[in-house]
Amino acid sequence: MSKTESDTPNRLALIASKGTLDWAYPPFILATAAGAMGWEVGVFFTFYGLTLLKHDIEAEVSPLGNPAMPMKMPFGPEGFQNINWSIPQAAMSIPGFNSVATGLMKQTFKNKGVAAVGELRDTAVELGVDLIACQMTMDVFGFKREDFISGCQIGGAATFLEYAAGAEVSLFV
Amino acid sequence: MSKTESDTPNRLALIASKGTLDWAYPPFILATAAGAMGWEVGVFFTFYGLTLLKHDIEAEVSPLGNPAMPMKMPFGPEGFQNINWSIPQAAMSIPGFNSVATGLMKQTFKNKGVAAVGELRDTAVELGVDLIACQMTMDVFGFKREDFISGCQIGGAATFLEYAAGAEVSLFV
Amino acid sequence: MSKTESDTPNRLALIASKGTLDWAYPPFILATAAGAMGWEVGVFFTFYGLTLLKHDIEAEVSPLGNPAMPMKMPFGPEGFQNINWSIPQAAMSIPGFNSVATGLMKQTFKNKGVAAVGELRDTAVELGVDLIACQMTMDVFGFKREDFISGCQIGGAATFLEYAAGAEVSLFV
Numbered sequence: 001m002s003k004t005e006s007d008t009p010n011r012l013a014l015i016a017s018k019g020t021l022d023w024a025y026p027p028f029i030l031a032t033a034a035g036a037m038g039w040e041v042g043v044f045f046t047f048y049g050l051t052l053l054k055h056d057i058e059a060e061v062s063p064l065g066n067p068a069m070p071m072k073m074p075f076g077p078e079g080f081q082n083i084n085w086s087i088p089q090a091a092m093s094i095p096g097f098n099s100v101a102t103g104l105m106k107q108t109f110k111n112k113g114v115a116a117v118g119e120l121r122d123t124a125v126e127l128g129v130d131l132i133a134c135q136m137t138m139d140v141f142g143f144k145r146e147d148f149i150s151g152c153q154i155g156g157a158a159t160f161l162e163y164a165a166g167a168e169v170s171l172f173v
Numbered sequence: 174m175s176k177t178e179s180d181t182p183n184r185l186a187l188i189a190s191k192g193t194l195d196w197a198y199p200p201f202i203l204a205t206a207a208g209a210m211g212w213e214v215g216v217f218f219t220f221y222g223l224t225l226l227k228h229d230i231e232a233e234v235s236p237l238g239n240p241a242m243p244m245k246m247p248f249g250p251e252g253f254q255n256i257n258w259s260i261p262q263a264a265m266s267i268p269g270f271n272s273v274a275t276g277l278m279k280q281t282f283k284n285k286g287v288a289a290v291g292e293l294r295d296t297a298v299e300l301g302v303d304l305i306a307c308q309m310t311m312d313v314f315g316f317k318r319e320d321f322i323s324g325c326q327i328g329g330a331a332t333f334l335e336y337a338a339g340a341e342v343s344l345f346v
Numbered sequence: 347m348s349k350t351e352s353d354t355p356n357r358l359a360l361i362a363s364k365g366t367l368d369w370a371y372p373p374f375i376l377a378t379a380a381g382a383m384g385w386e387v388g389v390f391f392t393f394y395g396l397t398l399l400k401h402d403i404e405a406e407v408s409p410l411g412n413p414a415m416p417m418k419m420p421f422g423p424e425g426f427q428n429i430n431w432s433i434p435q436a437a438m439s440i441p442g443f444n445s446v447a448t449g450l451m452k453q454t455f456k457n458k459g460v461a462a463v464g465e466l467r468d469t470a471v472e473l474g475v476d477l478i479a480c481q482m483t484m485d486v487f488g489f490k491r492e493d494f495i496s497g498c499q500i501g502g503a504a505t506f507l508e509y510a511a512g513a514e515v516s517l518f519v
Contacts, residue, residue: 170516199361
């Protein structure tokens with residue numbers, strides 16, 4: 001329930017489970033928006049989302065199996081005008097296409113004034129957002145503490161659940 | 174916390190972030206179910222989900238990269254009996270296959286009495302569900318207000334967060 | 347809001363909507379973690395996630411359209427050392443590749459001490475977690491009660507919403 005008129009700030013508890021460039025935006029945008037509103041924010045990075053804590057974010061966009069990507073819209077939104085709209089699904093499986101799509105998305109987001117994922121992450125840290133790496137995922141995939149940025153902590157599912165129990169809003173992204 | 178016995182109605186805050194036909198169902202089904210139960214409901218359409226506010230919903234189903242789709246189940250549920258169950262993953266990348274899968278899903282849902290996505294959206298509007306288009310996604314992808322149905326509003330992440338802070342249930346779909 | 351110091355236990359309401367092996371882990375890990383912490387837990391299996399209630403879980407991992415999968419990471423986490431890291435996206439559409447990826451993930455998870463999905467499900471049942479099959483999805487896809495494990499119940503969106511209204515944490519996975 002909202003506590004906007006009480007003493008304690010609202011709290012947002014997020015799980016970031018996806019590692020592609022496009023899906024990196026929602027958790028960071030929500031986290032920084034909430035942080036800028038004075039909320040307490042914690043983001044638990046797990047599964048594929050754990051890669052978003054690496055020093056250099058290497059996330060890629062995948063148009064494959066994603067027919068809702070704007071580049072497949074018939075009327076062609078201006079942000080993607082330089083894409084060949086008739087690219088068939090099969091062509092998207094060509095090696096290298098992912099990096100093309102990623103570059104276009106990065107450029108589009110930059111042109112429109114949306115901060116790149118790395119900048120959003122820096123902003124989150126500056127706003128005091130708690131970034132938590134999932135211990136179990138680290139063990140399973142072989143990550144080490146030094147693979148990640150210094151501003152993050154390490155925790156487990158119990159850490160997230162205890163934090164989320166006191167949150168006004170909890171979301172699994 | 175449940176307020177079913179108090180004066181104010183429960184509130185459901187949804188984020189609809191996916192634009193494929195299959196993933197269009199969960200937010201609209203949850204929104205209309207909650208609306209029919211007398212809840213306050215707000216759905217924030219962002220990212221690929223923004224396309225679900227277009228006048229004509231052109232969402233497609235993508236079986237690619239989705240091995241859990243029923244058509245890959247060995248025992249063949251009756252809803253998909255007319256599909257060749259041995260279609261290999263590679264064949265699914267053939268241009269045009271997505272529209273076949275989409276047609277089959279639409280037909281299956283129709284046969285089973287489940288309302289089409291467009292009808293669910295109309296029902297949501299009739300039930301007073303707030304449909305909110307994400308301003309930032311509109312800017313990034315080049316959408317304009319007139320691209321969307323008249324029954325929707327425009328807002329940002331802060332709009333969603335303030336609304337969700339007062340919700341009993343918030344979900345990111 | 348947290349009730350950790352009050353009489354009633356916290357409650358976790360989950361929606362499990364995906365049916366691939368990788369996405370089967372998050373709901374079961376969260377459910378068993380919360381159950382072990384003494385929380386009330388309910389998991390609503392809907393859409394592709396419904397297959398996770400079948401007697402034998404046949405979920406597959408799909409690397410296709412998922413560029414964040416560890417096997418595409420340049421530095422090669424130890425859990426996937428025996429994978430050829432240069433596999434192009436196109437090769438992943440070869441029939442049979444999904445089962446290879448699934449086998450590797452199962453093995454990796456096993457080596458690292460993470461319980462297999464089936465074991466996690468058994469643990470959830472033992473912990474008293476409520477497993478609920480979505481009636482509508484059963485109708486649409488042609489599932490019958492006997493297709494599922496005996497420990498589950500059947501319900502609709504309203505069932506979930508009423509349960510979630512009383513939950514401290516609700517997540518859509």
